[in-house]
Amino acid sequence: MQRVYCMVFVLIMCISFAFAADNLSKNWSSDDDTLPEVLPKKMRDKSDDEIQKAVFQAYENQLKVISEYNGHMLDPESPYGFFKDEMPISNARTSNPQSDLIFYNNAIRGFIGHNKNSIIIKWVPNQVVTELGWKEMSVRGRYTFINSTYFDQGKYHVQLQDLKYLASTTLSENTESYPSTVPKSSISYKSVKVSFTGGLPEVLKISDSSNVKHFIEDIVFQQVADRVVRDTHNNITVAIRQVIKPYIIFKNDTDPNFPGTNGKLPSGSVGYTISNTVISGFANAEHKLKKITTKMATNIVTADLRITIHSLDGKFDFKLEESKPTIGKATFAVSRIDVNVSFNMLKPVECKAEVVVNQPNVKYGTKLSADIEKTLTNAFIDNVKIQLNTNICKALGQMIKPGK
Ligand SMILES: *[C@@H]1O[C@H](CO)[C@@H](O)[C@H](O)[C@H]1NC(C)=O
Numbered sequence: 001m002q003r004v005y006c007m008v009f010v011l012i013m014c015i016s017f018a019f020a021a022d023n024l025s026k027n028w029s030s031d032d033d034t035l036p037e038v039l040p041k042k043m044r045d046k047s048d049d050e051i052q053k054a055v056f057q058a059y060e061n062q063l064k065v066i067s068e069y070n071g072h073m074l075d076p077e078s079p080y081g082f083f084k085d086e087m088p089i090s091n092a093r094t095s096n097p098q099s100d101l102i103f104y105n106n107a108i109r110g111f112i113g114h115n116k117n118s119i120i121i122k123w124v125p126n127q128v129v130t131e132l133g134w135k136e137m138s139v140r141g142r143y144t145f146i147n148s149t150y151f152d153q154g155k156y157h158v159q160l161q162d163l164k165y166l167a168s169t170t171l172s173e174n175t176e177s178y179p180s181t182v183p184k185s186s187i188s189y190k191s192v193k194v195s196f197t198g199g200l201p202e203v204l205k206i207s208d209s210s211n212v213k214h215f216i217e218d219i220v221f222q223q224v225a226d227r228v229v230r231d232t233h234n235n236i237t238v239a240i241r242q243v244i245k246p247y248i249i250f251k252n253d254t255d256p257n258f259p260g261t262n263g264k265l266p267s268g269s270v271g272y273t274i275s276n277t278v279i280s281g282f283a284n285a286e287h288k289l290k291k292i293t294t295k296m297a298t299n300i301v302t303a304d305l306r307i308t309i310h311s312l313d314g315k316f317d318f319k320l321e322e323s324k325p326t327i328g329k330a331t332f333a334v335s336r337i338d339v340n341v342s343f344n345m346l347k348p349v350e351c352k353a354e355v356v357v358n359q360p361n362v363k364y365g366t367k368l369s370a371d372i373e374k375t376l377t378n379a380f381i382d383n384v385k386i387q388l389n390t391n392i393c394k395a396l397g398q399m400i401k402p403g404k
């Protein structure tokens, strides 16, 4: 009895932990107002031309991100990134016409104590906005002060209140053009207090000490900004992957469950089935936006896309329902699939896809007559066309957000 209670308790713990972990891990969001299909509704008072341009830009950005993850969405998740609480700051000699103040053995602390950490994806203008907030951070180290009449040494302590990091990086090319540095102005704060163990007076207003101001606002903030942009990269990648997921038609390079088909041989009496179709190569796809056509008066924002998939291959099983059924396997290669899609972003049921399968080459593992091979090959190709035709339009219909 006790064991049962115990197990139930563990189960509840697990469930609540799963929820907590989920809340913790989801602090990213998509600014849905900037989605290509939502923009027309947000821009109702604008001309067709302006809407067209904005939608084109947003959709092109989105397609770049789709291309980046197409066929790899189901690969292992990228890991989260984590802050180390403390970071050293380089030695700094600050000087003004009257004095020098040297800071050394410096370290800033408090990175993990953030009270805000959010990532917002904006499809236009192709941006990821990252914001972090800390109630307090402190910098400690040693100092030497020198002027014409006074020499002082000791330890210092800088307390920064309400520190904020706000920076944006590009949404597409998150891997290849992620910055290694962001402006020091990405860091802002409300107030500062600096105390010294020697004889130097406390600094409560940054404008009272140009040496302290330079150290904090130029040197410390630049190093903090660069550290934060580096440390948040992994989480930004996780966020982008999650946000783009619903928009990716070919999530995996391989489709192990491609639907089968069946029919009758031209002779009319013998049925055939094609099953267990596996197709690989969906990662070799290019997605391009050809044009956007806008006629808001009739509720039309049509997107024309071209999708090209190169170098696919795979296998399927076939069966001929003869008195003694023939069962066999086939392998195939397709040099290219061309797809043209045209759909109304405001009413995605208005969708048309044209699919051409180029240079298919099917090899049968069982000896068959040329006519039967031709029938099976055509049935297979037609099925690929039909499935892609309906699935692409269906997928587009499901991913489009109706918008408010
Ligand atoms: C965590 O998420 C669950 C379900 O989404 C929600 O009910 C709960 O209020 C959230 N808890 C916190 C602390 O945000």
Ligand SMILES: *[C@@H]1O[C@H](CO)[C@@H](O)[C@H](O)[C@H]1NC(C)=O
Pocket (backbone or CB within 6 Å): 024, 025, 026, 027, 080, 081, 082, 083, 117, 231, 232, 235
């Ligand atoms: C990354 O996300 C995880 C999970 O939400 C969070 O615990 C961690 O603090 C984040 N790291 C950074 C550097 O923001």
Ligand SMILES: *[C@@H]1O[C@H](CO)[C@@H](O)[C@H](O)[C@H]1NC(C)=O
Pocket (backbone or CB within 6 Å): 027, 028, 029, 115, 116, 117, 118, 119, 120
């Ligand atoms: C999570 O992100 C939202 C905005 O996306 C922000 O308003 C909120 O403060 C963030 N929460 C935390 C705990 O960082």
Ligand SMILES: *[C@@H]1O[C@H](CO)[C@@H](O)[C@H](O)[C@H]1NC(C)=O
Pocket (backbone or CB within 6 Å): 098, 099, 147, 148, 149, 150, 200, 201
């Ligand atoms: C040197 O610095 C000390 C401490 O800030 C100050 O009291 C003194 O007036 C300064 N001397 C000169 C010549 O500026």
Ligand SMILES: *[C@@H]1O[C@H](CO)[C@@H](O)[C@H](O)[C@H]1NC(C)=O
Pocket (backbone or CB within 6 Å): 074, 252, 253, 254, 255, 256
């Ligand atoms: C994804 O592709 C791999 C091979 O690349 C395959 O083994 C796996 O079953 C596929 N997963 C899904 C869910 O389609």
Ligand SMILES: *[C@@H]1O[C@H](CO)[C@@H](O)[C@H](O)[C@H]1NC(C)=O
Pocket (backbone or CB within 6 Å): 338, 339, 340, 354, 355, 356
């Ligand atoms: C797609 O459109 C282009 C030009 O608009 C045309 O040349 C091509 O044949 C079309 N392809 C398909 C698969 O319909």
